[in-house]
Amino acid sequence: MHEAVYWVALLPLAAAFVIALVRKLRWVPVALGLATALACIQLVLSLPLDDVTGFLGQQWMLDPTGRLLLLFVYAATAVLLAIAAFTEQAESFPAPALVSAGLLSAVVLLRSSMLSFMLLPVALLLLVLTASRSFPSAVPGASRFLVWTTLPILCVPAVFMLLERFAALPDQPVLAEWSAWLTIPPVVLWLTLFPFDGATRLWSRDGLSIGPVFLWAVKDAVVIYLMLGLWRQYPMLQTENVTTVLGIAGLMTAVFSGVLAVAQSSPSAVLACAAMSELGLVLQGITTSTDEGVLGGLFLLVSRSVAVLLASASLAAVSHVVARESESNMQSFRWRSLVLLIAFSLSVLTMAGMPPLGGFAVRSQIYATLLAQEPYLHLAWLLASMGITLGLVRAGWSLWHAKAQSPAGRLHDLPLLLVLCLLLLCLWIGLYPQDVMGRISEWYRDLLPTFHSVSSCLTVPCVL
Amino acid sequence: MSPTFLHEFDSLSSSYTPQLVAGLAICGAVLVVSGHRLAIVAFLVQRLIVVALLWPSVRLPLAAVMLLASIAAALVYTVTEGRLLIAARHVRHTSQRRSFLVQVPFRALAAALGLLVTYGLVQGYGSNLLPLAVASTVVSLLVSSLLVVILANTGLQTGLGVQTFIDACRVLYALWQPNSLVWGLWAVCDVLVALAACHLRNTEVAVVERQTAGECG
Numbered sequence: 032m033h034e035a036v037y038w039v040a041l042l043p044l045a046a047a048f049v050i051a052l053v054r055k056l057r058w059v060p061v062a063l064g065l066a067t068a069l070a071c072i073q074l075v076l077s078l079p080l081d082d083v084t085g086f087l088g089q090q091w092m093l094d095p096t097g098r099l100l101l102l103f104v105y106a107a108t109a110v111l112l113a114i115a116a117f118t119e120q121a122e123s124f125p126a127p128a129l130v131s132a133g134l135l136s137a138v139v140l141l142r143s144s145m146l147s148f149m150l151l152p153v154a155l156l157l158l159v160l161t162a163s164r165s166f167p168s169a170v171p172g173a174s175r176f177l178v179w180t181t182l183p184i185l186c187v188p189a190v191f192m193l194l195e196r197f198a199a200l201p202d203q204p205v206l207a208e209w210s211a212w213l214t215i216p217p218v219v220l221w222l223t224l225f226p227f228d229g230a231t232r233l234w235s236r237d238g239l240s241i242g243p244v245f246l247w248a249v250k251d252a253v254v255i256y257l258m259l260g261l262w263r264q265y266p267m268l269q270t271e272n273v274t275t276v277l278g279i280a281g282l283m284t285a286v287f288s289g290v291l292a293v294a295q296s297s298p299s300a301v302l303a304c305a306a307m308s309e310l311g312l313v314l315q316g317i318t319t320s321t322d323e324g325v326l327g328g329l330f331l332l333v334s335r336s337v338a339v340l341l342a343s344a345s346l347a348a349v350s351h352v353v354a355r356e357s358e359s360n361m362q363s364f365r366w367r368s369l370v371l372l373i374a375f376s377l378s379v380l381t382m383a384g385m386p387p388l389g390g391f392a393v394r395s396q397i398y399a400t401l402l403a404q405e406p407y408l409h410l411a412w413l414l415a416s417m418g419i420t421l422g423l424v425r426a427g428w429s430l431w432h433a434k435a436q437s438p439a440g441r442l443h444d445l446p447l448l449l450v451l452c453l454l455l456l457c458l459w460i461g462l463y464p465q466d467v468m469g470r471i472s473e474w475y476r477d478l479l480p481t482f483h484s485v486s487s488c489l490t491v492p493c494v495l
Numbered sequence: 496m497s498p499t500f501l502h503e504f505d506s507l508s509s510s511y512t513p514q515l516v517a518g519l520a521i522c523g524a525v526l527v528v529s530g531h532r533l534a535i536v537a538f539l540v541q542r543l544i545v546v547a548l549l550w551p552s553v554r555l556p557l558a559a560v561m562l563l564a565s566i567a568a569a570l571v572y573t574v575t576e577g578r579l580l581i582a583a584r585h586v587r588h589t590s591q592r593r594s595f596l597v598q599v600p601f602r603a604l605a606a607a608l609g610l611l612v613t614y615g616l617v618q619g620y621g622s623n624l625l626p627l628a629v630a631s632t633v634v635s636l637l638v639s640s641l642l643v644v645i646l647a648n649t650g651l652q653t654g655l656g657v658q659t660f661i662d663a664c665r666v667l668y669a670l671w672q673p674n675s676l677v678w679g680l681w682a683v684c685d686v687l688v689a690l691a692a693c694h695l696r697n698t699e700v701a702v703v704e705r706q707t708a709g710e711c712g
Contacts, residue, residue: 088676149680156684159691164701174653177691178644181657181684185664192671 037086039074039101040140043067043133047126054122061116064125068109071136075101083142090142097139099474100256103336104139107248108132110340110449115241117347117446120163124241127160131245135253144261145191151221151257155180155250161242162234172234173242179227183217190214194265207267214261214268215276221254222310225283232288232303239299239346247306248336255317255332259325274318281318282411285311289383289415292422298375298430301422302342305382308415309335309390316397324400327393329471334389334460335382341453342378345371348446349433367447372430374454376423381461383419384412389464512548516631519544520613523639524606526659528599531576531651538655539569541636545662548632552669557678561665564682568658568689572651575693579700605646609638629666636663650699654692658685 046067050060075098083092093101108128115124134154138147155176162173193210200206218224223231223246234243262269285308292304309331316328352367377388384390394412401408460467522541526534542565546558553561616634617627624630636659643656665681 146676146680149677153680153684153687156687156691160694162695162698164698164705167702167706170650170695170699170702173691174647174650174695177650177653177688177695178657181661181688184661184681184684185667188664188668188671188677 037078037084037091037140039071039078040133040137042071042074043129043136047129047133050126050129054126057121058116060125061112061121064112064129065109067129068105068112068132071105071132072102075105089146091140092142093140096256096475100139100252101136103252104132104135104249107336107340108245110344110453111241111245111248113449114244114340114344114347117351118239118241119165120161120241123163124161127157128241128245131155131157132249135249138253139256144257144264145187147257148187148190148217148261149184151254152180152184155221155246158242158245158250161240161245163240163242166235166238166240168236169234169240169242172230172232172236172240175227175230176223176234176246179220179223179230183220186213186216190268194268197267208270210265211268211270211273214258215273218254218258218277219280222251222314223307224280224311224314225287228284228288228307232291232300232307235299235303236295237297237299239343241343243303244339244343247303247310247339251310251313252332252336255313259317269320274320278315278318281311281314282408283311284308285315286411286415290418292419293425295422296425296429298346298426301419301426302339302346302375302379304422305342305379305419306335306339308419309338309382311415312384312394312397312412315401316393319397319400321400323396326468326472326475327397327400329475330393330464330468331390331397333467333471334393334457337453337457337460338378338381341450341457342375344446344450344453345375345378346430348450349430351446368431368433370447371450372427374450375430376427377454377461378457379419379423379426381457383416383423385416385420387461389461389467392464393468512628515544515548516628516635519548519632520610520635520639523613523635523642523659524610526639526655527606527609527642527646528602531572531649534652534655535569535572535576538572538658539565541659542569542662545632545636545666548628549666549669553673553678557673557675560679560682564685567686571686571689571693572654575651575696579696602646605642606639609642613638625670629670633663633666636660636666650692650695653695654688657688657692661685661688 046063050063053059053063075093078093078098080093080095080098083090085091111128112125115121131154134150134157138150138154141147141150159173159177162169190210190213193206193213197203197206197210220227231243231246234240288304288307288311292301292308295301295304313328313331313335316324316326316331319325319328349368349371352371381388381390384394398409398412519541522537522544525537526541529537542561546562546565549561550558613631613635616638617631625633640656640659640663643659644653647653647656661681661684668677668681
């Protein structure tokens with residue numbers, strides 16, 4: 032009986048096949064995709080927890096954290112499908128996104144870490160198929176993403192081979208140290224941290240492309256889940272050197288992406304910079320290896336995902352709302368545009384860590400755990416926040432003066448409704464961070480105790 | 496496959512290793528220098544050589560999976576290029592995007608540099624870590640893949656570069672008792688890279704057409 036439920040990973044693949052057949056009909060793929068995402072949510076809720084099941088010759092298991100992650104993956108995919116329906120990307124987005132979501136489900140459900148890590152690039156490179164011809168910058172961005180996604184394929188088998196050798200020869204810590212170092216390239220490349228973060232920014236430079244939004248909202252959460260799972264399973268991989276290098280990569284991503292936001296001319300590019308900058312802070316929090324730091328990092332990840340979805344929905348709704356307002360009355364106040372502008376600004380400011388939004392309090396928590404008495408870190412974060420805010424001012428101006436690009440049609444106020452729902456969620460996270468933090472610590476209770484024990488495992492000698 | 500054919504394949508990989516490695520280096524150079532159609536042929540020949548070289552390590556089922564994936568990828572590339580050619584898009588597209596990087600002399604110079612780097616690396620370091628034939632194969636594939644990716648002007652060339660890089664990883668992985676499931680996943684990855692590269696190629700042609708139509712309109 033349980034085996035049948037594990038078709039959850041395969042359901043999106045079947046739906047994507049059907050969607051590929053009917054892609055010419057604009058609304059059918061979106062409706063099918065939404066139905067699949069909802070069906071998957073129902074299936075995940077019915078899956079038994081911590082129960083190992085054999086299926087397709089492999090062992091599969093769902094832990095509580097994995098369940099929440101899968102629910103988030105399907106919910107975010109459904110929101111993105113709805114956003115795609117408002118834009119011109121309804122043809123290119125649903126099928127690859129559903130296949131990718133299905134493969135990411137398999138990544139989460141598989142018990143073998145090695146297979147999960149081998150399947151991850153397959154799931155990611157499918158997103159290249161979402162590159163849309165509407166945005167010329169999407170092609171070079173997706174080309175670079177294709178390269179960065181597949182390059183770590185060399186490191187993954189090497190990590191596990193060295194770990195196997197280390198298990199057979201525990202008196203040779205150099206093997207564990209080598210495997211720990213080899214985990215850095217996959218994490219840096221799959222999260223597209225600095226200097227590779229330009230790939231995802233480039234992808235959305237001249238308009239809202241839904242593919243990279245999937246990367247920021249869904250992919251990053253899965254990669255971080257896998258990284259934490261790997262550290263939990265093999266504590267010897269979480270050495271001080273590795274966390275330091277990843278922390279530095281996170282800091283550089285945060286600062287450079289934030290500062291580069293000033294130079295961006297389109298709102299979607301500013302959103303990209305803010306999303307990458309926030310990801311850098313998330314990684315800094317997680318690599319502190321303390322409960323407070325990891326919790327802070329995970330809070331920022333949740334807050335960032337919601338903010339990215341809100342900003343994308345706002346940008347997608349702008350052209351329709353402007354068209355509607357132009358049709359109705361030229362003289363009346365553009366309250367719909369104002370709502371969208373506020374929603375977009377709020378989401379970007381959340382990622383910039385502006386008080387009193389949730390990101391501000393949590394940043395202070397991460398800062399405290401980093402024990403950085405030196406002012407440079409605080410200044411660096413401030414610089415990134417200022418860059419994003421200045422970029423937002425520029426983007427807000429162009430958003431307010433946006434011209435109608437497509438007729439309003441029969442969409443009515445559906446995009447606005449989606450934006451309002453996400454806005455309420457974003458505000459709830461921002462205004463009640465302690466509630467959200469409490470829930471996150473409850474969800475991740477099975478991960479956090481290991482971080483106490485990890486501290487004692489950091490004594491693997493540095494032989495290199 | 497018939498036993499006679501397998502025997503021939505055995506003797507090919509054991510007796511002609513230096514020739515096969517040299518062929519691999521030449522294919523890498525052709526991949527760097529040539530345009531799309533010749534590059535697809537070079538890629539397929541390169542794959543056949545890699546299968547022949549890996550034959551003693553991986554044997555029939557895994558080698559057959561790799562061969563099938565290679566043929567599928569080459570087919571995807573060929574169909575895409577053929578379709579673009581028939582639609583008369585190909586000529587217009589390349590003539591508009593011709594830049595310094597795609598000039599043949601520059602690419603030939605890069606290929607020569609690649610061969611030199613390969614020779615230097617194998618002589619200097621490779622033979623200390625791995626058997627000479629393996630080191631030559633891996634270094635040759637790595638250098639040519641990096642050059643193809645760096646000089647890539649289209650999504651299709653990027654895909655070919657990525658697949659060449661995956662080949663280098665595969666040769667290294669074949670040395671450590673390969674898991675058939677991982678091997679199969681790599682084959683799937685191979686075909687998906689080809690599909691993604693062809694999608695990018697189609698999209699960039701469509702973007703150029705759209706821009707041209709916009710300028711004319």
